[in-house]
Amino acid sequence: MRIENIAKTLLLPVVLLPLQVKGNSEGDSNKTPSIISSSNLKEPQKPTNINSVALARIIKSTNVNYSITEVITDPEKIDRDKYDAYYKVDTKNKGNFYIVQSSEGRTSALFYCAYKEEEKKDGLVFPEPEDSNTPVAVVSAKASGLDGVFEIYDKNGAYKVKYKFSPILYTPDHSQVNSKYLFNMEKILRSFPERLVAEFNSRGIRVLIAKDVQDSYYAYYPSWKFHDDTHPPDPNLPILEKTENGWKDNRRYANIGGLYIDNTAIMPQQWIKYGTSDEIIDRSDKFVATKGTVFHELGHALDYINSSPFSDTESYKTAYSKDVKNIAEDKQEAVAYFLMARREAFAELSAALMGGLSKNRAALMLSTFPQAAENIRKRVLPKFGVEISIDDIRKDIYPDYLSGKAKTASLEETRELFGMFTHNESFEDLGEVILLKNKSFVRQDTDKQKTPANKI
Numbered sequence: 016m017r018i019e020n021i022a023k024t025l026l027l028p029v030v031l032l033p034l035q036v037k038g039n040s041e042g043d044s045n046k047t048p049s050i051i052s053s054s055n056l057k058e059p060q061k062p063t064n065i066n067s068v069a070l071a072r073i074i075k076s077t078n079v080n081y082s083i084t085e086v087i088t089d090p091e092k093i094d095r096d097k098y099d100a101y102y103k104v105d106t107k108n109k110g111n112f113y114i115v116q117s118s119e120g121r122t123s124a125l126f127y128c129a130y131k132e133e134e135k136k137d138g139l140v141f142p143e144p145e146d147s148n149t150p151v152a153v154v155s156a157k158a159s160g161l162d163g164v165f166e167i168y169d170k171n172g173a174y175k176v177k178y179k180f181s182p183i184l185y186t187p188d189h190s191q192v193n194s195k196y197l198f199n200m201e202k203i204l205r206s207f208p209e210r211l212v213a214e215f216n217s218r219g220i221r222v223l224i225a226k227d228v229q230d231s232y233y234a235y236y237p238s239w240k241f242h243d244d245t246h247p248p249d250p251n252l253p254i255l256e257k258t259e260n261g262w263k264d265n266r267r268y269a270n271i272g273g274l275y276i277d278n279t280a281i282m283p284q285q286w287i288k289y290g291t292s293d294e295i296i297d298r299s300d301k302f303v304a305t306k307g308t309v310f311h312e313l314g315h316a317l318d319y320i321n322s323s324p325f326s327d328t329e330s331y332k333t334a335y336s337k338d339v340k341n342i343a344e345d346k347q348e349a350v351a352y353f354l355m356a357r358r359e360a361f362a363e364l365s366a367a368l369m370g371g372l373s374k375n376r377a378a379l380m381l382s383t384f385p386q387a388a389e390n391i392r393k394r395v396l397p398k399f400g401v402e403i404s405i406d407d408i409r410k411d412i413y414p415d416y417l418s419g420k421a422k423t424a425s426l427e428e429t430r431e432l433f434g435m436f437t438h439n440e441s442f443e444d445l446g447e448v449i450l451l452k453n454k455s456f457v458r459q460d461t462d463k464q465k466t467p468a469n470k471i
């Protein structure tokens with residue numbers, strides 16, 4: 016979803032107006048990791064915020080020089096209510112050192128350090144730092160399931176650990192999310208075309224994740240809370256309703272799992288099931304559906320990356336109109352969400368072409384809107400180094416692409432595919448994840464010729 020009929024005056028900067036503040040890692044003593052089993056371990060150090068600007072300047076010594084030798088998850092040894100795991104690092108020395116992963120946190124505070132202060136003082140853990148901005152250790156994060164590295168810093172006499180999540184991923188200070196959700200988002204964004212992520216980053220486009228509707232939508236757009244409060248749920252209304260003026264979305268803001276507004280894809284971990292006042296849907300374990308939503312929202316970001324949206328170009332509008340005319344009346348409800356606005360089809364088709372959707376969901380879109388898809392494939396994605404051929408699509412995403420065979424999905428099937436738009440939201444079976452075997456279409460080099468003149 017993209018919100019665009021909101022007056023610009025409501026588009027507050029995303030750093031404003033947090034309505035509530037939850038466990039900031041610095042002041043929240045119950046976030047301090049407990050000692051594993053030995054009373055010898057000094058109380059672990061609480062992290063303080065490390066200056067991210069200073070960190071960004073540190074390009075040197077990113078070579079991995081330490082590894083994790085043990086992953087401790089046993090509830091007999093650690094408090095699993097608060098922590099997912101302790102990762103034991105081989106210090107190549109006599110001292111012990113653990114990276115502690117909280118069960119909830121945010122991009123800037125999910126990992127903590129545990130070690131004995133005496134061992135640090137005696138030089139038994141890591142070598143003395145050259146300066147406080149150079150990590151004393153760089154540890155492969157593979158054992159945690161992440162692809163990056165942990166950097167250990169020695170600042171003000173204490174060790175701090177830093178993991179660099181995707182540069183466009185952000186959790187506001189007033190909220191925390193489940194570590195599973197944070198990990199999933201990290202993996203998903205690492206599978207997004209890298210050059211496009213860099214383009215988003217340079218333009219300040221962000222993916223904001225927060226615990227719930229309160230911490231996300233309402234915190235930044237208080238008028239949305241007022242709207243929801245004054246529009247109680249009506250379980251008798253369908254989510255999408257056909258009216259004289261086309262399809263109408265009856266959801267409240269609280270029912271939306273993700274949206275794009277003001278350069279920000281906002282994706283709460285939890286939201287409220289449509290038609291109910293308080294039934295919570297949680298996406299922590301829903302990797303496929305989450306991936307589809309992030310790619311869709313970033314499809315909107317792509318559409319709006321320039322001052323004039325790609326979905327406003329005459330060529331896209333013409334292609335989309337031709338596709339719409341070809342949709343039989345009895346098939347319309349199945350794709351109603353993409354008939355509400357051509358921008359929704361743009362976002363979903365971009366997601367499909369970049370490998371973000373389940374195969375079934377991608378197939379339905381690519382067979383229903385083939386001309387709009389071709390417009391994006393040929394005229395938009397190459398501007399950002401994303402080259403995908405028809406053969407690539409047939410091989411990896413949808414075998415019958417442009418074959419003339421329409422993928423016929425019943426309304427029931429579509430309700431499963433697009434669970435977020437329906438009453439029957441299961442979010443369980445959204446189809447097979449697309450694994451892009453042929454990665455060649457995503458080119459990482461900077462192709463100046465393909466970059467439009469108005470790009471930075």
Ligand SMILES: [Zn+2]
Pocket residue numbers: 016017311312315358359362
């Ligand atoms: Zn959308």
